[in-house]
Amino acid sequence: MDIEIFPYRIIGADTTEKLLNGIESLDDVKRTVIHGPRLPPDVPDLNPKYKDRREITVKGKPIELKIRVGRIFVELTSESAIKEVEKICDDVLPFGYDINTSRTEYIRKHKTVSDAIKYGVGEDNLPDELIGMTDQTRQLAENLDYIDYDEVE
């Protein structure tokens, strides 16, 4: 099942890092999608004290955070994990949040015509676990970070 975490504020890099590490540490979490407005491109002469764009580390893997996170979609293997997600959110999001479960899926699970055009059909086809993980208008590699749990301790 999918859930949507909807924080009452748009969260920055530090909180996103904590939240993602918390969520990814749960066994019942299968996939996570972060969603929100894009951060402005890196301006080299902007004073670092104002900067929001930085690299975050999730389960030891460095990921360049390109957006300000407004929603987090999480695919869970069991409903009981929602309580654990709530516990993490209570710690990390003191300004409040909603966990929405009303939709059957927040992360798309069906292949579309666009997927077929973009990623091809047959052997080159998009693997099932990557469907819905990417923005249709962008290249897959630009906004997907894949953490291989066989390599994570």
Place this chain on the structure above:
Amino acid sequence: MAQYYPGTSKVSENRRHFADPEQDLEKLREISDEDIVKILGHRAPGEDYKSVHPPLDEMDEPEDIVREIVTPIDGAKAGDRVRYIQFADSMYFAPAQPYVRARSYMNRYRGIDTGTLSGRQVIERRERDLEKLSKELLETEFFDPARTGIRGKSVHGHSLRLDEDGIMFDMLRRQLMNKETGHVEMVKDQIGIPLDEPIDLGEPLDEEKLKDITTIYRVDGDAYKDDKDAVEVLHKIHVTRSQGGYCPE
């Protein structure tokens, strides 16, 4: 006695507080005259005011009783250009909001033209008077560095969720949180031209203070439906306006 706004709630009291020119506004921060000029971006600090007509004393004006009754403001006397400042107020408990601003400006200031738009309020005045007025608006309760944006253009953001540090969304990123000091600094002028030096606007007001001085009804603050008096007056206006509108005679 002037009746500025109906209602018994704290929000309605605050609306009256802003709209009543007899009530003094609390001064919350200090911004220098030079910084105000930089924020407005209409002239360089120290530069003379440009004029659009000669000083009124030197002009040969036609005989007119209104000209005798009304004392011109300083900028009009000198022939200054008309310039503006514009604010966007977040709906998350910003101290002021467009209609309250319109009412207050009309009651408090002379020689102005103000316009209410969706989520922003512009005020125009002769340049030297505008600078005085801007100083008052920025230093007093009208302004909160995080929830109020000084935005000459690209005003979008008043209804969006706030950033984690409480700053309202701004696509031009004019007001930024300095992570080292916790103060909000203005790094661009009101239309988004970068400033040489950032201008310190001070610390954002805390949530309790904002809820105390806000003029915005919200379900998670003071709900409008709970303010029976205000609802009753609105209802009365609605009914009489509809009836009068349908039968203007």
